[in-house]
Amino acid sequence: MRQRPFVLSTDPHAPFPPADSAMRDPDGLLAIGGDLSQPRLLNAYRHGIFPWFSAGQPPLWWSPDPRMVFRTDSVRLSSRFRRELKRSTWRIRADTCFEKVITACAQSPRPRQDGTWITSGMRQAYIDLHRQGHAHSVEVFDGDHLVGGIYGVAIGRMFFGESMFSHRSGGSKVALAALAARLCEWSWPLIDAQVENDHLHSLGGCLMPRQTFLEQIGRLVDQPSPEGAWTHRFGVLAAASLSQASVP
Template structure:
């Protein structure tokens, strides 16, 4: 394990060091510097690496061990929550308001955090990825009001989740469950959730050793998948249909 993070060169196409060489303390810190250009970001995700840093810091690149993931057939909603969904009129779509979703994620308070890691530069980088067809959002609506969502990066048949938010109680849960439902139907087995927390565990998240995760990513990112916006492919999903998702 490295004693200090690798300093990235200015060339956005320069390779990252092997993810398995990341530091143990802090867990998963691999590299520092570089930029948030499309080539650099896609190269990072392809190798199980993601950026995470605060305003005023240079880009920090991470690959923690173990990794938090959601098998797409194991997202769980509580019995009480599923009962409420049976009376829910929410509808779920994809890629119709990506900028609203990432902005809402940036503004959502996080327990134990001051401010947001979704800086203006980070926000713009993922908006650019979305415009190139690499980043996607899943959005939950109550009428015309956006009440929840999730966004992340898709490469091949691997989805790298970045952040989610709730504008109404349970909005992020519906977004995650809807995303998992569609990905499972498309033959995508895994959602990267990056770093563990109790909330993700409660929804069916599981820890995967980094070596296993990197092996899965290497295989999945090379599988063919339709490119471009997900709006038509995803369609419209009624939240009530998610009431069949099993309880923990």
């Protein structure tokens, strides 16, 4: 394990150090510097690395061990929440308002966190990825009102989740469950959730050793999948239909 983070070259195509050489304290810090260009971001995700830093800091790149993931057939919604969903009129779509989703994620307060890690530069970098068909949002609507959502990066058949939000209670849960349901239908087995917390555990998230994670995504990112916006492929999903999913 490294004693200090690797300093990245200014060349956006330069390779990262191996993810398993990340520091133990703080857990997973691998590299510092570089930029948020599309080549660097896509290269990072392909190798199990993601950026996470605050305003005023240089880019920090992470690959924690273990890794929080969701298996797409095992997102857990409580029995009470499923009963509520049976009466829901919410609808879920994809890639119809990516910029609104990432802005809502940036503005959502987080427990024990001042400010946001989704800086203006970070926001623009993922909007650019979205315009190139690499970043996607899943959006929950009550009529015309956006009430929840999630966004992340897709490479091959692997989805790397970045952030989610709720404007109404349960909005982010519905977004995650809908995303998992569609990905499971498409034979995408995993959603990366990066760093563990109690909320993700309550929704069925589990810890995976970093080496196992790297081996699995190494295969998934090279599998073919249609490129471009997900709007038509995802279609419109009724939130009420998620109440029928089996409980793992």
